[in-house]
Amino acid sequence: MANVNSDLKLLPPPICSRDESAAVPSAPRPLKIGPVEIGFPVVQAALSGYSDWPMRVIARRLGAPYTIAEVLIDRFVLDLKDRARTKHHLRVTDEEHPVGAQLMGSEPKDFGPAATRLVESGFDVIDINFGCPVKSAVGGCRGGYHLSQPETALEIVSRVRDAVPSDVPVTVKMRRGIDDSDESRDRFFEILDGAFERGVAGVTIHGRTVEQKYVGPSNWDFLREVKQHAGERTIIGSGDVFTAEACLDMLCHTGVDGVSVARGAIGNPWIFRQTQDLAAGREPYSPDLAEQARVLKMQFDLCLQIYDERKALAAIRKHAVKFARLHPHPEETRNAFAAAMSRDSWLAVLETAYGSE
Ligand SMILES: Cc1cc2nc3c(=O)[nH]c(=O)nc-3n(C[C@H](O)[C@H](O)[C@H](O)COP(=O)(O)O)c2cc1C
Structure with missing residues (x-):
């Protein structure tokens, strides 16, 4: 397939809303995911091993406008019994909304029923994981592996979109490719555009490749390029946002519609409030x-x-x-x-x- 972006001329970085010389800094635009109003566009990422119900509740109580639960394997969701030991994975409480669930799997046919179960449990958004780089995921043809097979990836998107009610947004999480090859880049854009054509409400992009894992920086220039390509379609950026300053810098530099905070929120659930403070020209809150x-x-x-x-x-x-x-x-x-x-x-x-x- 031709490089869909070969003729895309990179525009200069978007004008930063955070102009330090301005007396009153202008606020970032509120984020919407389909019909779901998120508000301030800095949200908490899905974090396997961390973003359980307690972490999500704390983040929401301290100012995160939206959180996503730990990634769940589709078969695991389908096999979940109402046992005390595991049923917390489906726990959603009133104060959490809006909250997303994230699914990962290998077989397209398993995604629809698993997504339905998550919606029935109360999750407001279903996110599909096409990014996980860990050996067991990629080796099991899950997560980031799907970036190598657009046809299957898009079948998964269709299965989930068809399975859940139309007012429940479906989103996708991707890394920027399997590796740095042209083929990988082409597949990235094929999946991105195909997912939007199939009705996803937004895509979160981590600016590292699957091969890269966590070595080296997240490529924010790529995020900027994707946002320019996507136009009005909702893009959320991920990677290397450890401080309030970094969250606003990502919005400024890339023009993405939202920022997904991952490692920066572990041990600092105040980062959402700190970013809101900074955007409003206030001294960021510092917890004693x-x-x-x-x-x-x-x-x-x-x-x-x-x-x-x-x-x-x-x-x-x-x-x-x-x-x-x-x-x-x-x-x-x-x-x-x-x-x-x-x-x-x-x-x-x-x-x-x-x-x-
Ligand atoms: C411990 C850990 C667990 C993660 N779990 C998930 C996950 O369940 N789903 C997902 O899409 N991304 C997951 N990620 C990726 C993050 O959401 C994020 O894309 C990545 O860490 C880059 O952001 P950061 O550099 O700001 O941490 C995880 C990352 C870490 C460090």
Whole structure:
């Protein structure tokens, strides 16, 4: 297939709305995903092993306008029983809306029924994963593997779009290709355009290739090129947004409609509020130790609502060691959290390190 973008002339970067010389910085445009109003266009990414119900609730309570659950394998969703151990994957509570679920799989036929089950569980948006670079996903013909086979990828999109009600938006998450070859680039645009033709409401693009995994930067110039290609169609950018400044820089540099925060939100659920502050010309909110402890305790309590104590500890430990980066003694605090093996010892670390009750 011809390079669909070979004659695309790159326009200069869009005019930044964040003009430091301006007295009142203009606000970024609100984000919409199909009929779903998101609002401030900086959202929380799907994060396998992290964006469980507690993390999503915390993000929403602290200012994230939209979150996506951890990726789920379609067969796993179809086989899920109403057992305490796993049913939390389908848990959606009122305060979470709008919230997205994400599906990954190999067989197009399994996607539709799995998407239906997620909608019935209360998720507002169904996102399809064509980006996961981990060996087990790519080796199992899932995730990023689909970037090598546009026909199958687009069949998956059609299956999901046909299965879920028309007012539930379907979105796609892609990396910028399998690798840096021209063929990979052509397939990327074939899938992007084909997905929009089949009715997706938006596409999130991580500016790294599958082969690249996490080595080297996310290519924001590519995101800019894709947004120019997409015109009015909704594009959300991903990759290397660790601070409020970076979120606004991505909007400015690339012109994307939204920013998906991934690693930058682990241990800093205030990043959404900080970005909103910065965009409004305010000093970004900086949580003091008491606020950090309050939020950590709140997240632990949420974990205890859905996991047994052992699993709750394992879940909160992963987050707490990242929260520790904001502590004046990060290493000491991180090590103390990592060593806490019971609920009481974890709470004791919180009290000693943060001075909470
Ligand atoms: C621990 C971890 C888990 C992730 N899980 C998912 C996932 O379930 N679904 C997905 O589409 N992307 C997933 N990603 C990719 C991120 O959403 C994001 O695209 C990527 O990390 C680049 O953004 P960043 O550089 O700002 O972290 C994950 C990334 C990390 C680090």
